[in-house]
Amino acid sequence: MRRRSAISQLLASVPGRLGLGLLAALTLLSLYVVATYPLDFGPARWSNPAVWSDNPSAVPPAWTNLLSRERRPVHQVVEAHEPSEVATSGPGETRVFELTFVQDADEPPTFLSFTLGEVRYAARPPQYALELVRPDGVRIPLAREVVTGPRPAESGPYVRYAQTPHRLLLSAERGLPEAIARALSSAYPEAANAEAMREALRTRPLAGLFGVPAADGSFELLPGRYALEARFAVADPGDVVSSVRGVAGGAVFGLFGTDALGRDLAEGLLFGLPIALLIGVLTSTLSTVIGTTLGLVSGFVGGRTDLVIQRVADVMNNVPVLPLLIFLVFILGSQLWLILAILVVFSWPGLAILVRSMVLPLRASPEVDAARTLGASTAHILRHHVFPHTAPFVFAQLIFFVPGAILAEAGLSFLGLGDPSLPTWGQILEQGFRTGAVFLGYWWWVVPPGLLIVLTAVTFMLLALGMETVVNPRLREP
Amino acid sequence: MTPSLLRPLLVRAASLVAVLLVVLVLLVVSLGATGFSERMLGAVIGEELRALRPALAQTITDPEALEVAVEARRAELESAYGLDRAWYERLPSTVLRVFTLDLGVARTMRATDGSNRIADIVLERLPPTVLLLTTAMAITAIIGLTLGVWLSTRVGSFADRAISYLASISYALPAWWTGILLILLLSFQLGLLPAGGMYSTPPPEGGLLRFLDLAMHAILPVFTLVLVSVGPYVYIVRSITLDVAQEEFVTLARAKGLPGRVVERRHVLRVAAAPIVTGLILGLTGSLGGSILVETVFDWRGMGRLYYDAIVGTPDEGLIIGLTFMFTLLYVVARMVLEVLYVLLDPRVRYEDAQTLRH
Numbered sequence: 001m002r003r004r005s006a007i008s009q010l011l012a013s014v015p016g017r018l019g020l021g022l023l024a025a026l027t028l029l030s031l032y033v034v035a036t037y038p039l040d041f042g043p044a045r046w047s048n049p050a051v052w053s054d055n056p057s058a059v060p061p062a063w064t065n066l067l068s069r070e071r072r073p074v075h076q077v078v079e080a081h082e083p084s085e086v087a088t089s090g091p092g093e094t095r096v097f098e099l100t101f102v103q104d105a106d107e108p109p110t111f112l113s114f115t116l117g118e119v120r121y122a123a124r125p126p127q128y129a130l131e132l133v134r135p136d137g138v139r140i141p142l143a144r145e146v147v148t149g150p151r152p153a154e155s156g157p158y159v160r161y162a163q164t165p166h167r168l169l170l171s172a173e174r175g176l177p178e179a180i181a182r183a184l185s186s187a188y189p190e191a192a193n194a195e196a197m198r199e200a201l202r203t204r205p206l207a208g209l210f211g212v213p214a215a216d217g218s219f220e221l222l223p224g225r226y227a228l229e230a231r232f233a234v235a236d237p238g239d240v241v242s243s244v245r246g247v248a249g250g251a252v253f254g255l256f257g258t259d260a261l262g263r264d265l266a267e268g269l270l271f272g273l274p275i276a277l278l279i280g281v282l283t284s285t286l287s288t289v290i291g292t293t294l295g296l297v298s299g300f301v302g303g304r305t306d307l308v309i310q311r312v313a314d315v316m317n318n319v320p321v322l323p324l325l326i327f328l329v330f331i332l333g334s335q336l337w338l339i340l341a342i343l344v345v346f347s348w349p350g351l352a353i354l355v356r357s358m359v360l361p362l363r364a365s366p367e368v369d370a371a372r373t374l375g376a377s378t379a380h381i382l383r384h385h386v387f388p389h390t391a392p393f394v395f396a397q398l399i400f401f402v403p404g405a406i407l408a409e410a411g412l413s414f415l416g417l418g419d420p421s422l423p424t425w426g427q428i429l430e431q432g433f434r435t436g437a438v439f440l441g442y443w444w445w446v447v448p449p450g451l452l453i454v455l456t457a458v459t460f461m462l463l464a465l466g467m468e469t470v471v472n473p474r475l476r477e478p
Numbered sequence: 479m480t481p482s483l484l485r486p487l488l489v490r491a492a493s494l495v496a497v498l499l500v501v502l503v504l505l506v507v508s509l510g511a512t513g514f515s516e517r518m519l520g521a522v523i524g525e526e527l528r529a530l531r532p533a534l535a536q537t538i539t540d541p542e543a544l545e546v547a548v549e550a551r552r553a554e555l556e557s558a559y560g561l562d563r564a565w566y567e568r569l570p571s572t573v574l575r576v577f578t579l580d581l582g583v584a585r586t587m588r589a590t591d592g593s594n595r596i597a598d599i600v601l602e603r604l605p606p607t608v609l610l611l612t613t614a615m616a617i618t619a620i621i622g623l624t625l626g627v628w629l630s631t632r633v634g635s636f637a638d639r640a641i642s643y644l645a646s647i648s649y650a651l652p653a654w655w656t657g658i659l660l661i662l663l664l665s666f667q668l669g670l671l672p673a674g675g676m677y678s679t680p681p682p683e684g685g686l687l688r689f690l691d692l693a694m695h696a697i698l699p700v701f702t703l704v705l706v707s708v709g710p711y712v713y714i715v716r717s718i719t720l721d722v723a724q725e726e727f728v729t730l731a732r733a734k735g736l737p738g739r740v741v742e743r744r745h746v747l748r749v750a751a752a753p754i755v756t757g758l759i760l761g762l763t764g765s766l767g768g769s770i771l772v773e774t775v776f777d778w779r780g781m782g783r784l785y786y787d788a789i790v791g792t793p794d795e796g797l798i799i800g801l802t803f804m805f806t807l808l809y810v811v812a813r814m815v816l817e818v819l820y821v822l823l824d825p826r827v828r829y830e831d832a833q834t835l836r837h
Contacts, residue, residue: 015642015643015646311493311496314493315493315496315497315500316500318493318494318497318809318813319497319500319501319806320762320763320766320767320805320806320809321763321767322763322766322767322770323766323767323770323785323801323802323805323806324501324504324802324806326770326785326789326798326802327505327508327798327799327802328504328508330789330793330795330798331508331509331512331514331795332508332512403649403650407650407652408767410652411652411653411654411767411770411771414652414654414771414774415770415771415774415785415786415789416786416789416790417789426652429654429655429658433654433658433775434790438658438661438662439666439673441662441666443662446655446658446659446662447659447662449655450652450655450656450658450659453650453652453655454647454650454651454652454655457649457650458646458647458650461646461647461649461650462646464646465642465643465646
């Protein structure tokens with residue numbers, strides 16, 4: 001059967017069409033990842049806690065709000081590069097950056113943080129004060145700082161916070177409960193129980209920051225538009241404050257939620273897709289090529305070559321792969337190429353045995369005899385007169401190998417032996433399992449990676465299913 | 479057993495012994511080439527010398543003479559263990575050590591009786607793994623056989639298509655993830671079954687209660703293993719039975735006007751029985767790997783869970799070597815049992831090599 005008709009057969013069956021559709025979608029997504037993600041995504045971003053410090057840890061996806069009656073706060077990040085207000089004061093300037101966000105959930109944000117990007121100044125370090133301006137007009141002072149000053153023997157202009165931005169976790173500042181208490185008791189003098197309010201603020205400052213005091217010392221949430229105001233006093237108009245960022249921590253995050261380190265699971269899961277496809281397709285291609293070649297040679301050449309190849313294949317085919325994979329990766333180190341190589345070494349033999357059995361009857365076929373009489377070389381005969389007869393079958397095996405390789409790598413990763421520089425779905429699940437996400441009920445951490453593994457594997461299974469009629473013409477229906 | 483039955487069995491046995499040998503040599507070569515076996519023997523010698531020192535100190539009082547005596551003993555031991563030779567010259571003795579699980583002591587793991595010998599720890603974990611694996615395989619075989627044969631008579635029907643989809647999904651399910659989902663659903667959400675372990679704490683007294691407790695704990699791991707292996711197995715049984723059903727002697731039987739039921743039982747199943755064992759053989763590697771992962775998830779105290787415990791935390795190389803070898807041995811033994819079954823079931827094996835028939 002020729003290649004063209006194999007594909008049209010595939011398209012004629014429902015599983016074949018489904019599989020091709022899914023494969024197209026997965027390939028497009030992978031291309032997107034390859035085009036947009038940095039090559040060192042693993043070490044530079046995924047395994048770098050500093051990148052994720054502004055994210056809430058272990059929170060479910062944002063869309064879960066649609067399913068529950070309670071509205072939990074979404075994660076809000078506001079950035080500003082230009083001040084909203086500039087005023088001259090003496091020789092210098094006052095610049096005000098306003099970061100606004102809306103609080104309309106049934107709980108206050110989980111934290112409030114402020115991050116200062118690169119600052120350049122000529123002589124005197126800028127000072128800044130941070131205030132929260134609430135919808136009821138109350139202003140709560142949050143922090144007051146000076147940019148790090150010149151070091152001895154350093155000369156201007158001075159650059160600060162260029163490599164690592166300066167981050168303040170405002171909701172954990174020591175003076176915050178007192179500042180809230182003072183601001184609220186002057187704005188709401190009728191809330192008489194000041195002592196109870198102070199007590200409540202010590203444990204839950206965020207409730208006070210985003211609420212109105214009630215008579216019993218608790219707080220009622222105050223919805224509306226809040227502004228985090230950063231007021232910079234710079235000594236020289238040429239000084240630069242390049243960026244400020246405010247974060248109101250959510251109790252839900254993005255499309256897939258976060259893990260215990262605050263990592264955006266959507267990002268990690270997406271990165272896992274091309275890796276999984278690479279593992280599957282590369283392993284299956286290599287083992288198919290090796291298996292087919294050895295099978296063709298073994299069946300066609302015969303004699304001692306045949307005997308040796310078949311004996312080796314038989315032994316390799318019967319080695320239990322996972323224990324050996326665990327052992328070898330453990331002793332030799334967990335690198336992806338090594339895992340791939342081991343998988344290839346143990347997966348070609350089955351195909352070599354099968355291809356040989358298909359070649360045996362072809363050896364004496366009239367077609368081969370004719371070619372031989374015409375003086376064709378063995379390599380030529382194998383390529384043009386023997387291989388084409390086995391091609392649909394080999395092609396089906398190529399597809400069938402893919403899910404096996406993906407599952408093997410995932411299993412290995414789950415045992416903690418995955419390549420640490422490349423985050424895979426198996427590793428995300430392993431971290432969830434090891435840190436007890438299963439027992440804490442963090443389903444968003446555990447379910448999606450597995451589902452993606454299943455989806456990818458099923459894609460190739462569907463293709464293999466669609467190939468069944470191609471491989472076994474007897475099934476091509478009455 | 480006639481000689482004609484014996485021959486194919488011997489061929490398989492030879493091949494399986496070769497598997498065992500290849501794995502052993504692979505283990506030993508990677509140990510030797512990475513310098514690990516040297517460290518392993520060094521630790522054993524150090525252990526012996528530590529035990530020897532106080533005994534020697536009772537007879538030799540001069541500290542310098544004591545050192546000399548200890549060093550002499552060290553040199554003696556080193557040549558006895560072959561540490562003064564290169565690792566490849568030591569190969570046969572290392573193979574023997576792995577073969578007898580003489581791998582020294584574990585770092586932190588202990589057997590229930592407190593022994594820290596690797597052989598004791600690994601052998602103690604063997605029965606739970608065998609129990610889990612055989613139960614799951616038996617259930618898989620029963621379901622697979624019933625469903626597969628039934629489907630082979632209904633090729634192209636709705637049930638056939640539906641099950642071929644389900645089989646694909648079953649094959650695509652990672653065993654450990656399925657286990658985690660079942661724990662999330664059945665243990666934590668619904669509270670129906672225990673989430674892990676082999677017994678409740680404290681374990682109930684009395685044989686029957688203890689057995690029932692074990693059975694309760696085994697339900698989820700066994701169910702997981704069956705779930706991930708039954709799909710492909712049904713499919714294999716269906717395809718093999720289908721192949722046989724299309725052969726000439728079946729067509730002849732039908733042409734003779736024999737009722738469908740009779741043809742199915744006397745002609746198709748008779749010949750298909752052996753390939754069905756083949757299905758189990760093909761699935762064995764998968765089940766073995768699956769059991770390692772499933773034991774890990776369910777904290778089933780078998781060899782698989784031991785693997786996980788030996789990898790995380792402070793890795794214990796001795797345990798990992800012992801376990802890799804034991805799993806290979808387990809595989810080879812299980813294979814041999816299935817091979818015997820295969821030869822006994824298929825009448826045609828007597829005339830052909832089992833090998834060529836299977837493929």
